[in-house]
Amino acid sequence: MKAFTVRDLHVWYGMVHALRDINLDIEGHCITACIGPSGCGKSTFLRTLDRMNDVIDGVRVTGRICFEGKDIYKEYEAMELRKEVGMVFQKPNPFPMSILDNVAYGPRLYAKVGKDALMEICERSLRQAALWDEVKDRLHKSALSLSGGQQQRLCIARTLAIQPKVILMDEPTSALDPIATGRIEELMVCLKADYTIVVVTHNMQQASRISDKTCFFLIDSQRCGFLVESGDTSQVFFKPKDKRTEDYISGKFG
């Protein structure tokens, strides 16, 4: 089943043409990795999927993106969409509140949550994010007292607490050490069963280790990002159709 279908997508930041002519299907319940050199529009593409670009002045999007068959720009409110499509950012960004309040932030937006229900949501999300055992004794301590890796898992737990269908991850491990990175990767593989995951990464090994699908972005002479090819990770990495993909993966540029 397809989570997203993207047709003829163009994105402009003011006068700058950032992405051109993207056509892509993103499968549900698998990990899709977006790879490519810096500035090729991977992050822009990701942020377009949950309309996080809306808050930037001068952004213009044309084309059609459907989430589960509904056009996200026409048939969704941004808030509604973001409840379905969560996002984890490059830098861990927990709120300066207690761990519990961080996880409860999302659920509290949508409904008045009782204390017991809140604890339940909190425990479930933290368990899913493999953080529960480390923080269960200090739920009321500030989230800023956690290590970087723990903070990132808390951010994942915070996203899981609103029970989205898709999780977008924008280089979630680039600010972390290899051990923390390993834990997040394990976590992503575990979450695949219940969630659709789209991850932007600079790390080729990471993409090949964890993803099922890979899309390769590149930048053209006008500094405009475009999609070179996409497909099963094994096919893109080992039998690329395009010469540029092969060059990039084998380390000839980028």
Added chain:
Amino acid sequence: MNRNTTSRLAVCCVRILSATTIILLVAIIGYIAFRGLWKRERYVSDVLPSFSAGQQFVLSSPRESGLEHLSWFALREMAMGKVPNLRSVTGVNEPFSLYVTDDSLPAFLAAMDLTQTQLVRRTTLPLRPENGSLVVSLEAVPHERNVRLEDKVLAVDTVVAALNGNRRISLVANEDLKRLLAGNLRSWKELGGPDLPVVEAADERELQTVRGSWMVMDAKRWRQLSGSDNAPAKLDVEGLQESRNLSWGYLTGRTVESGKYGGIGTIVVNTFFLVLFTMLAAMPVGVAAALWLVEYAKDGLPKRCIQSGIDILSALPSIIFGLFGLLVFVQLCHWSFSLLSGTLTVSLMVLPTIIRTSEEAMREVNPNLLEASLALGATKMETIFRVVLPASRRGIVTGMILAIGRTVGETAALIYTIGSGTDVPKSLTSSCRVLAMHIYLTITEGQSTDKAFASALVLVLLVLVINSAANRLIHQRRH
């Protein structure tokens, strides 16, 4: 000179400068505290201060009269009905009335050397004596202040006080009096009098016959002698009286005579009212304006205009706000000199400070947090209330403290707007002075630097309390 020496010299300079700053600070605060706690008043008395014979009656008077001690001569004048108003005695503008109870009458007449026909008095004591009354009774009147009667004079041989060449002893300073009483004074010449040895007289006869003799005697007796031959003269005493300045009575009492007498109880309350209402008016507006500037306003000319306008306003001298308040709130809106006019004027004055500090605090909120909140499906408003405001709390509170500091210390903006009433305001449109104004008015109208310093000390302490309370508040919330 090598670089090492230069850097040592620089460190030395920094140390000297910081030490100077610290010394200056300590000196200023110490001086205010000293003058606030102690007062030194110069006085001239026709009797010896703190000398009083045991009386058979008690004098009491309400605190508002300002009477603490009375010279025998002054009391006699008052008893004879020659003092209609206390203004000439203590400076308090209250009509004077003397109550003498029947049972204390004989003793009082005897002590004052008066006959009953000379005495002007009232007999039936009211439930609550009016402010300018003095009560003579056998038992102290409950809840009123005891007034000490000083009735000893320094009587000297006539020649001592007589004109000698072109000079005479007119006043004896307190220190000289102490030397005299201790027997350390050899000749009257030391005080500017005749060249006569100082002799302590044993009795009245000796005082009248021995040249250069002196003695401490009852004022009543001195007066009786003054008609006779060789009547002794008396020397007036001049001195500095040191006493406690800031007292509980001052902190809680009502203001009398624009601050010359009485306390500042109502004025402290007024100050709290002003701060409270100013914050209620200015904080929501200021924080909302800062929010709009940070989160909603588009970059461009209007925003730049508003921001530089705010900067100009925050640098404007407060008297200009006072003038604006006078023209708009007092005259145009017909709110007269009132708490309302004052509050609004000061609110306008502190608004730029609040907006600026809040704005800076909000700008410093990590934009990643906003993204995180939006990505969880929060609206912009929800993000502002749940993330931006809590995260910039410290800066906003800091702005509030600065604003409270300015409000508490503001005088110029209030002179023409809040009025100078000394009572607690009954409504928003009644006039009421606040502490800083009170200090100004005490100096200009009440003419009492001692009281001004006592008020200043209270103001300093008030600012200290507000600041530390706010600091503690921030600290608590952080954990």
